Amino acid sequence: MLKSSTINDVARLAGVSKRTVSRVINGSLAVGESTRVKVEKVIAELNYSPSPQARGLASSRSYLLGLIYDNPDALYLDDVQRGVLEVCSQLGYELVVHPCRYRSETLVQDCFAFINRSKLDGVILLPPVSELDHLAAALKEAERPYVRLTSVLLDETYHSVVSDDRAAAAEMARYFAQLGHQDIAFISGPQRYKSSTERMEGFQLGLSAYGIKLRPDWIVEGNNSFETGIECAQQLLSGTDKPTAIFANNDQMAAGVLKAAHELGIKVPEQLSVAGFDDNLLASRIIPALTTIRRPVRQMAQLAATKIIMDIEDNRHGAGHVAAKVAPTLVVRESTKRL
Amino acid sequence: MLKSSTINDVARLAGVSKRTVSRVINGSLAVGESTRVKVEKVIAELNYSPSPQARGLASSRSYLLGLIYDNPDALYLDDVQRGVLEVCSQLGYELVVHPCRYRSETLVQDCFAFINRSKLDGVILLPPVSELDHLAAALKEAERPYVRLTSVLLDETYHSVVSDDRAAAAEMARYFAQLGHQDIAFISGPQRYKSSTERMEGFQLGLSAYGIKLRPDWIVEGNNSFETGIECAQQLLSGTDKPTAIFANNDQMAAGVLKAAHELGIKVPEQLSVAGFDDNLLASRIIPALTTIRRPVRQMAQLAATKIIMDIEDNRHGAGHVAAKVAPTLVVRESTKRL
């Protein structure tokens, strides 16, 4: 493990002082053109790159970003990680991951232990953890840069990247209505999640534009799992009059609906249209392939990384001007059909 | 962002020297019992934790582990991350993720740039990147601790955690045979992956124990994607005589087989038994639920983290004695049936 060259080596070979090299590295304007060129040449020759460790020690920064989440959907997570990395690795940051438990009493403490231990420069919060206002408040209090990925604006724009789930759900409603469906059911996610209420309200709003109102007994709540999707569907499909279409809060539950329908001998999409939300791996693989909503997760992650780095590098104003809202899109597949 | 306390604060309040505090932190034996207690008390009061930054600078370590992968399966990745973190966060390490491109010409350079930039203490390699002997060789050459997660032993045991895919595939063969199947087809993964050849050979070996031999034209190669799964299945199921069972190299392709069978009007499992490998999210959600092989991914990740930290902390001997092999298990669901 040959030790790499240091700023001293560069300084010596370039015949200048450490301080000057440091200036060049950090793009200070106050360096003579010829000196700068000379130094840059040596840097290139030595293949030198500054040590984040030492850098951090001196400037109390770590060049480390944290990703905090408690997310069941691995695909979503992977997408986020890749999006964040595309931005941050280019700017000299690395990403440290931190799964946690949303319902833990000690969540805030856990997060801060994580942050302090590694002296993270900032953290990105994924839903549903991102919806926790007290966590965000604590972060703000501690003046620790953070960005929240959410389904509705909950914070200043420089702290937020939001996907307009409400509008997306409304679009699904419009699509259902235009397919001729009137008897529509909705399987919601846990009401404690903002994403759940946003999607439900958006769906209802979209439906009402067509004069359609959801029957109260056709709004049931699951916990976003495959299993509760099955249970909710069984409940919905066991009555004498059945819905002709079901919109589930996510793909997992929609898959559960498919399963339940299959067991009840109900054909999808011939007798029942089903749609989900997320467009995760499942959606395109399952039979029939699921009509769903796709969020531009990768793009959201990139925006989040951009914002947080801007904030860290003392340009919160700039961070506020990066787009904060992205639009999910409807993906039509095989699980929905004109009535 | 109030600055946290340092080793000096602890020393001052405990009325001892820095050096002594340092000894306590690092568990040196050469500290008087009363002194130790006193120091530990102050540490607790101050909620002090040493800065990895400064620590690293002084001892040229970073307390950072890297995870290098180019993996299509997000669920697998998530499992690995959680497994690694369970171990390493407890021992004061953090995990930095690094997706890369398996087929890149500059893969080794990329990885080393990543490692050197953050001065990682060690890296964990996931398949298929873990199968690259020249990467491992470079790591060894650079004396950088690493552990490879593979499907067959490719390296010293202290560099390896392997799942016995060969044995697992053989078990699937036995299961198929005992179900009475004789006309069996196999969809392999890319032959450049060791995991593919291991599974194929294991399957063939297992079958031969029952006097069954795979017809050459019933061994087709996909690239582990859903799409190639469909294509391979179409090819397999278009002839006059069809196999009664298909074993695919992974769940994605098995899902493709289900899709193709569905489109061809072939009922699974009544007319065709299908099995996959991985037990990823898909397997239990799809209709019919997939019979497959489950690897103890979480456990493998924990073992890998344990080994690498042992190696880092200069106990390679110990690392070699941690289990290096784990056994995947057969998970029977609905997609297979007695002939």
Added chain:
DNA sequence: TTGTACGCGTTATCAC
């Protein structure tokens, strides 16, 4: 058993 002094690689404060 405990303490002193210095080094790790960088940034930041001043002078010049």
Added chain:
DNA sequence: GTGATAACGCGTACAA
């Protein structure tokens, strides 16, 4: 514009 020099927080010869 440039350069000594002092931090930053911790580990570690070397002494005591």
